[in-house]
Amino acid sequence: MNKRALITGSSTGIGFEYAKHLSKEGWSLDLISQNKARSLESKNKLSYKKAQFHIFDLGKKDSINSIVNNFETPDLIVANAGIAINGAIGDIKQDEREYFYYLMCGGVIDLIEGFIPKMLYKRNGRIVIISSIGAKASMPKSSLYSSIKAGIYAYGKSISTELKSQNISVTVSLPGYVRTQAHERAGLDHLIKKVPRWMWINPEQVVLETEVASLKGKFEIIPGKIYKIVKPFLNFKIATKIWRKITNRN
Numbered sequence: 001m002n003k004r005a006l007i008t009g010s011s012t013g014i015g016f017e018y019a020k021h022l023s024k025e026g027w028s029l030d031l032i033s034q035n036k037a038r039s040l041e042s043k044n045k046l047s048y049k050k051a052q053f054h055i056f057d058l059g060k061k062d063s064i065n066s067i068v069n070n071f072e073t074p075d076l077i078v079a080n081a082g083i084a085i086n087g088a089i090g091d092i093k094q095d096e097r098e099y100f101y102y103l104m105c106g107g108v109i110d111l112i113e114g115f116i117p118k119m120l121y122k123r124n125g126r127i128v129i130i131s132s133i134g135a136k137a138s139m140p141k142s143s144l145y146s147s148i149k150a151g152i153y154a155y156g157k158s159i160s161t162e163l164k165s166q167n168i169s170v171t172v173s174l175p176g177y178v179r180t181q182a183h184e185r186a187g188l189d190h191l192i193k194k195v196p197r198w199m200w201i202n203p204e205q206v207v208l209e210t211e212v213a214s215l216k217g218k219f220e221i222i223p224g225k226i227y228k229i230v231k232p233f234l235n236f237k238i239a240t241k242i243w244r245k246i247t248n249r250n
């Protein structure tokens, strides 16, 4: 087994679990995150010889260019890095909006477009994009996050059709609430208390279901039973009302 995976946002949460999962299967790993201390912590925790740890701020174009120009072509790309963004319309400054958009949408597209010629040459490969169930729902006060995740979802869905005949599978994963550091880091601690336990799933489950879907060549996966059940009702007024109530700070 000499397969190579590139995972963005590998230091914690879903990305770290993805790295753990692939390490058990003997993959060589290029693991990217931005914070040195957290990267080192993940290195110690993973303790895996075939992993290389890299520091990049993926919200910057230079980082993506450097990765595309210098890294070995991956057999699997897991585009996962991201942050939770909360803010009502008008609250987030233009430069911040641009940065967030590049981190979770434009930069993901640049990364994939950068590697795709070489992946096509190999006529083999997989791409996994971690979007969010927010791509399919109305998310008042998280409109920027929702639109970014919808943008990358639409891109993934389209290229999955385009690349199918070339033996490259593209899978977009759309998780709901996942028990990671994302909400705490974004100052959304109230969600951890307010969102009912049954609405949270573990990052391990996200990884397992996403990998199964990717290996089967499915273009979309919504991890967790509860989210599969609620999916048809996501855009009902009542669902938005309940969601607003649950996520309200007060």
Ligand SMILES: NC(=O)c1ccc[n+]([C@@H]2O[C@H](COP(=O)([O-])OP(=O)(O)OC[C@H]3O[C@@H](n4cnc5c(N)ncnc54)[C@H](OP(=O)(O)O)[C@@H]3O)[C@@H](O)[C@H]2O)c1
Pocket: 008, 009, 010, 011, 012, 013, 014, 015, 032, 033, 034, 035, 036, 038, 039, 056, 057, 058, 059, 080, 081, 082, 083, 084, 103, 104, 130, 131, 132, 133, 174, 175, 176, 177, 178, 179, 180, 181, 182, 183, 185
């Ligand atoms: N948790 C949820 O409920 C949930 C739900 C749906 C979708 N998602 C999506 O899942 C993905 C992973 O999030 P998570 O929940 O696992 O959160 P997490 O535990 O906070 O992990 C986020 C990862 O992304 C990396 N990252 C963030 N900004 C970066 C940047 N500018 N440059 C490089 N790396 C960066 C972090 O690296 P550092 O440690 O170096 O900062 C970390 O490794 C995100 O795209 C998120 O939107 C999460």
